[in-house]
Amino acid sequence: MGEKIISASGRPTIDHAGPEAVAEAGALARAWQARSLLVRYPRAIPAAIFLAIAAITALSVYAIETNAKQSSRAEVRDYAQSIASALERRGNNFSSYLRAGAALFASIDEVSPQTFSQFVAELRLDQNYRGAEGIGWIEVIEPGSSTAYLARVRASQPDFPDIRPPASQAGEVIAPVTYFSPDTSRNRRALGFDMYSEPVRAAAMEEARRTVMPTASGRIVLAQEGAGEAPGFAIFMPVYRSVPQSPTQDRALAGYIFSSFNAGQFLDEAIERSPPTELGVRLYDTETDNRHLLVSRSTGAAGTDRFELPVNIANRDLVLVIDSADVRGLAPLSMVTLMFGISLASLLMLILRLLARQAREDEERIAFFEEQNSIRNSLSQELNHRVKNTLANVLSIMSLTRRRASGLDDFADSLEGRVRALSATHDLLTGTDWGTTPIRSVIEAELSHIVSGDAAELVLEGPAVELAPNDALSFGLAIHELATNAAKFGALSVAGGMVSIRWSLESDCLAKVEWSESGGPLVQAARQRGFGTDLIEKIVAHELKHKVELDFRPEGVRCVICVPVRRRSEFQMRKVPAKGQGL
The missing domain is CATH 3.30.450.350 (CHASE domain)
Structure with missing residues (x-):
């Protein structure tokens, strides 16, 4: 037995097919072809069917009318013969x-x-x-x-x-x-x-x-x-x-x-019975002109069919003329045939129009399902990629945190803070459907878990800049590490300290962010290199593909981070449909 496969486009295909599957697939292919014709020519095919049935009906009516006229002519001829004989x-x-x-x-x-x-x-x-x-x-x-x-x-x-x-x-x-x-x-x-x-x-x-x-x-x-x-x-x-x-x-x-x-x-006296139709009856003496007209009788309007029969009365030739009236209108059977044909043609045309509409809707639905399936596959791949990236970041953070931790509590607190920083940025990205995220929103989200009340002064200044999802995650980790260090040892650890975060657009595809602390404790020249420094200079710099300038000045830490500003087409999975358009 063969295995029947329906492609993503809805068209039947076969793989390792046997005779039964081949026959069934052929029938499905023919049905699909017929539906495709209805979709491609939604008006032409119903109109063609209507015209074909109308032509058949017209030919039937013509045949019926021709037969009726021949029968009428035969009746008139027989009637004329009966008068002549009488x-x-x-x-x-x-x-x-x-x-x-x-x-x-x-x-x-x-x-x-x-x-x-x-x-x-x-x-x-x-x-x-x-x-x-x-x-x-x-x-x-x-x-x-x-x-x-x-x-x-x-x-x-x-x-x-x-x-x-x-x-x-x-x-x-x-x-x-x-x-x-x-x-x-x-x-x-x-x-x-x-x-x-x-x-x-x-x-x-x-x-x-x-x-x-x-x-x-x-x-x-x-x-x-x-x-x-x-x-x-x-x-x-x-x-x-x-x-x-x-x-x-x-x-x-x-x-x-x-x-x-x-x-x-x-x-x-010779006209013994009623005529079969409206007739004109005339009797002439030898020649059919008005000078030789003997008598004229009419049972209706004069018609187009004319019958002339010789009549011999006592060795004299007379001429009997019968004019059959032109019967107007169609015969009853012709009317029934005409009405039936028109009704049938109209009904079939309506059915075909409905089938065409249904086929078009089915094709649109199939196209929608194909696109949704493609989107679903893209989302699955993207989600898998992002989960792997996130897990890799978490593993790196755990590894580095474990190396720098003085104890289990220190390890847990540091790891929890960094995971919270990832979570905060993830919340922002989820809110924007993993589109672009304002740089100000990333900074405010990371500082909200560290800075509280009026313990320090924050200055946020810069133009509106939108970051891609992966760039926002890496930039958020850097801001989290800087803010954590400032809260423990820098300007955010004492009253009166100030942190200034200013950003600007260096070009259409690059934003420069400068972190500057002042008013905090003096930074010691001899210090131990911590995990935050490694995270910013190695992981963040690698993800953002730009070198990070981290300077521990005596008056406070200064850090310059360059963040890419990407076009939407560089990271989006699919184009967002315009308003009023379907997928």
Whole structure:
């Protein structure tokens, strides 16, 4: 099995790793890489995820809308086909009945009102075939026989009108409407109307006579409409009778059986069901322009999709046009998809932003822990170094004190005083977090245990100078030894004695301290060298790296000590962060 190691930076590493540890470390490395990307690009990655999901959502909505439009077009196409089929079916039905009527009327010598009424009654036109004005009979006569025609017809229909237009405006043949069913006041307007007098009707009748088939006319205004403008059309079927004993022809045109249609009603009856969407429905005669428009129906605003279907009514080509309305807005499924996509993208973006913030905080926390660990290591090393230095100083002091002590009590008192001097300076350094310590504070701390009351006069004078921690310890020991000697043998041992301690800056990196005693007992020229002298001239001079001038003058001891003034960067373990900044 391998051993997994997490580095100080929080990144996974492996040492003597087996397969399982390698796989786990790889997964951790990938996870760390992903978190690092979130930290490096806290806005770009969430925005990219949002845009990617938004693009997928847009493509989904586009696909749904495209499919919906195709489905709608298919529905409209099917709907248009159903209308076209219904129109042709109705046209074919009426053509069939006109054929049957033509066959019946061709077999008799004269179409009487009774015969016509019986034929129409059998058709049950009012019940089965909506959309047509009815069925009529047109008798073809010569222009000179119009008077005899009117007399014969008025014998059965006393209120039959005159032929119109007048015979003087008629052509070679007159074809007035003789009968029309159902018999209504509106349909009576068509009686007596000469169909050959109107070119469109005449053209359709001539085509029917030529082909002997039901033939629809072009766009006309029905005679029933009077002054109305509602367009329509008519279907004509010729009726021929045999001519016995005729050397030139075997049959003659007796007339036409026809059916007229109001185009609007004819189209409305073909529209059996509601449209699938908003549509525009138009029916044209042969060409799709306004001159040939038969009828227009709209169930909504005109749209962009246009369908044209040919419709054949009694051998005449009509055009059915369907305009599907432009449906505004999205389909319900598209709206649901869009809302879901936007919600999901927003949620993921929010989650990624939170993860990015958490990753950034974790990285800052790891960096903080790394720095704290480095500081802790530095503090441990510094503390170990300072403890060793302090213990070395204590051992040296003990060794030298033991050599100079006259007895156990003297040894204990001397050692205690010197340890107190170290302790006093340590207290000062602790109070400043082992930063710089004012030189005045070191002097006052060492003198406070020796000088009390008004037994002597002290003069402390000098500029503000800050000492490094180790320099302050060594300087404090020197001041302690000088003060102890002055208290025992010098100016501090008698009333009226004075100790003057003055310091000045020799340069930016060196301070000069002068200890001067006066007013005390005379200093003997012949004296025994003590521990204090050795401590100041050897240990203190060595620690401060400058020679100490110690002069035992008759009027009092004079000592000059040079103390280094160091820059903070020369002894501090780490920079103190500025206010408002983190570690």
